[in-house]
Amino acid sequence: MNELKRITVFCGSSNNVDQKYFKAVEELGAVLAEKNIEVIYGGGNVGLMGALARTVLKHGGRVTGIIPRKIYDNVSHIELSDLIIVETMHERKAKMYESGDAFLALPGGIGTLEELTEIFTWYQLEYHNKPIGLLNTKGYYDPFYRMLEHMVEEGFLHNRYMEPLLTEESPKQLVENIRSHSVPLMNKWKQDDIGDRI
Numbered sequence: 001m002n003e004l005k006r007i008t009v010f011c012g013s014s015n016n017v018d019q020k021y022f023k024a025v026e027e028l029g030a031v032l033a034e035k036n037i038e039v040i041y042g043g044g045n046v047g048l049m050g051a052l053a054r055t056v057l058k059h060g061g062r063v064t065g066i067i068p069r070k071i072y073d074n075v076s077h078i079e080l081s082d083l084i085i086v087e088t089m090h091e092r093k094a095k096m097y098e099s100g101d102a103f104l105a106l107p108g109g110i111g112t113l114e115e116l117t118e119i120f121t122w123y124q125l126e127y128h129n130k131p132i133g134l135l136n137t138k139g140y141y142d143p144f145y146r147m148l149e150h151m152v153e154e155g156f157l158h159n160r161y162m163e164p165l166l167t168e169e170s171p172k173q174l175v176e177n178i179r180s181h182s183v184p185l186m187n188k189w190k191q192d193d194i195g196d197r198i
Helices: 019-034 047-058 089-099 110-124 142-153 171-180
Strands: 006-010 038-041 063-068 082-086 102-105 132-135 165-168
Touching: 006 089, 006 110, 019 047, 019 132, 019 171, 038 047, 038 089, 047 063, 063 089, 082 089, 089 110, 102 110, 102 171, 110 132, 132 171, 142 165, 165 171
Parallel strands: 006 038, 006 102, 038 063, 063 082, 102 132, 132 165
Antiparallel strands: none
C-alpha cells in the first residue's frame, strides 16, 4: 500500500458539462476527505475544480490551491485550507507536480490534457514513479487511452511506459487502485532499444 497523503488533481473548470461529471467528482471528494488525503489542485472555484474543492472541505478534508497571480487577480475564490500564489503557469505546474504522492486526472479540457500528458512524459524521463489515475466518468478517457495504445502499436511508445496509468469509472475504486499500485522507476537511458531514447 502506497503512502498516499497528498494527491495532485488536474480537472476542468467549465460549468457547462453533464451533471454526471459533477456527481462523480463530489463522490471522489467525499472519498478523499474520508481517507484523509489532501488535495493539491489549481486553485479555481468553478467547474469540476470548484466542485472538488468544496466537497473535500465540506467533508472535513484539506485542500491546497496553487494559482498564478494573473488568474488570482481575476477570479473569485474559495476559502481553502491553503492557497499558494505563484507568478507563472510554469511555477504553478512545477509546485503541483512536486507536492503530490500521486496524480489524478478528472475529465477536463486542453489544460487538463496538457498537465496529464506532461506528467506522463515526466514518468518516461524518470522524474517520478508515482501512480497516475484517470477518473473515467462516462468513458471520458477511452479515446485518450486508445490513442496511447495506437502509439504503442505503431512503435512510438513502449508498452512498459503505460505502467503508472490507472483508469477507473468508480471514484472509490480508483483511489484504492492508486493506493495499492507500486510504479517501477524506469531507466530509459539504459534500455537496449535506441528508439526509446531521446
